[in-house]
Amino acid sequence: MRAFRNLFVSALVLPLCLLTVQQARAELVASTENTDFVYLTPLRNGLSAITLVWPMDRPTQERVATLTASLSSVVSGGTSSRSPHEISKFMRLKGVRQNIRTNGSNLLLTVSAPEDVFPETLVHLENLLLKPEYSRGWYARELQEISLSTSSKTRRPSDVLNEVSHFLEYETDDAATVDNYGQFRFGRPSQAILRSGDQEVERRARRLMNKLPKAKAKWEWPFASWANALSGIEKRPFALPTGTIYFADPNSTEMLILFVKAEEFEDEVDQVSANLLMDYIGANQGSEMFRIIRQEMRAAYNPHSDFIVMNKNKSIISLSATVEAAKWPEVHGKILEIYEDARAGKIERAGLEIDHDRLKRRYSNNFFNNPVWGAQHYLNEYPSGVEGNIEIPLFGALEDVSLDETIANTEAHLPPLEDFLLILMGGGIAPTDALMPKGYCSLPGNTPLSFCLGALLNVQS
Structure with missing residues (x-):
């Protein structure tokens, strides 16, 4: 009997020991300090929201993917008291939404829910962060889910721009990243951005932050920090190469034409002016x-421009159209003509006024109804926290921008089209030498766009 009892106790202790060992091996992603609470204006759509912000050390493409997949596994892969199915059912019944994003070197988790159920949503979030349980297979699925689509396969402008933005933000690891299949614990965040006017929610949110573990402080040689700052290692240039990237598919009946540039602006008014001009060129149904x-040439279903805010005064600007393969040189020439006319100041003020009103409404609607959008724009201004009043200068610039000044100085707000990178994917004739004066890269099949982005950038640097 005693032997059976000892065996039973051993059977209980062994899993507990294994769990303790697994937790000890897991890397803790957490701040060494207390969490800074940030209070933004409550949302106007009946929701409350909280965004947790964890700084990522060594934010390479591989590590960012690993951290993102791991956090996704934590919030969806089950806890010690709830299965993944039960978590999914709870979220559907309560109207809970979870969103994971990166913003520069920060990893963001935003959780939102109707105001009346948000206190119990915070309890749910506490269980997710303190008692996660998920399998290696679950993590692998999440990693696959967040992987970038190879744009040469899909030929979608959005997939091209996703690859471009990823290339701009994060470098690749030289050595193979050790696969720890998501063995991360997410402890105390550096910031918590709260969108709620309920004091009970604030109290519970603070109690949750106090339960999460801190990271141990890492001591760094002062000389190493000084040397990094002096050499500019910590500041990666925000730039894309010029030239042409061409992926040939002789079996395709279409060609994707896409111009893209990483642009840094002098200030927020310059950024808003450029945004308005790009919207005028191609963002909406009334655009040029x-x-x-589309309407006159009947050459493309959805020709358009994109203006993607990446960080403070930094954006990706783009023009694109998917056209019949045989007609791509003609449409390419027309895109050049439309852009150069706008850059030369051939703008109808009434159309620009419409775009101005539309942009103001979009910023206002996003800020007051989309907690992820609000958190990202806050972090663009205050990536390391804030003391005192919070201001988002882009909102002021939207009011201060002069449409007459924008039209009179279009060349100052829009870069020359020759400074853009041209990306061609599909069928039709190959680009001529005239389109490749600033560099050329032939993209192999099933190859990420970074292959050519890096090759062109290395030649031109």
């Missing part, structure tokens, strides 16, 4: 690209 390329 839509009117000419």
Whole structure:
């Protein structure tokens, strides 16, 4: 009987020991300090939200993917008291939404829910962070889910721009990353951005932060920190190469034409002016690209421009159209003409006024209804926290921008099209030498866009 009892006790102790060992081996992602609470204006759509912000050390492409997949596994892969199915059911019944994003070197988890159920949503979030349980297979699935689509396969402008933005933000690891299949614990974040006017929610959120473990402080040689700052290692240039990237598919009946540039602006007014001009060129149904390329030429279903804010005064600007393979040189020439006309100041003020009103409404709607959007724009201004009043200068610039000044100085707000990178994917004739004066890269099949982005950048640097 005693032997059976000892065996039973051993059977209980062994899993506990294994769990303790697994937790000890897991890397803790956490701040060494207390969490800074940030209070933004409550949302206007009946939701409350909290965004947790964890700084990522060594934010390479591989590590960012690993951290993102691990956090996704934590919030969806089950806890010691709830299965993944039960978590999914709880979220559907309560209207809970979870979103994971990166913003520069920060990893963000945003959780939102209707105001009346948000206190119990915080309890749910506490269980997710303190008692996660998920399998290696679950982590692998999440990693696959967040992997970038190879744009040469899909030929979608959004996939091209995703690859471009990833290339701009994060470097690759030289050595193979050790696969720890998501063995991370997410402890105390550096910041918590709260969108709620309920004092009970604030109290519970603070109690949750106090339960999460801190990271141990890492001591760094002062000389190493000084040397990094002096050499500029910590500041990666925000730049794309010029030239042409061409992926040939002789079996395709279409060609994707895409111009893209990473642009840094002098200030927020310069950024807003450029945004308005790009919107005028191609962002909406009344734009020049839509009117000419789709309606007059019947050459593309959805020709458009993109203006993607990446960080403070930094954006990706882009023009794109998917066209019949045989007609791509003609449409390419028309895109050049539309852009150069806008850059030369051939702008109808009434159309720009419409774009201005539309942009103001979009910023206002996003800020007051989309907690992820609000958190990202806050972090663009205050990546390391804030003391005192919070200001988002882009909102002021939207009010202060002069449309007359924008039209009079279009060349100052829009870069020359020759400074853009041209990406061609699909069928039709190959680009001529005239389109490749600043560099050329032939993209192999099933190859990430970074292959050519890095090759062109190395030649031009």
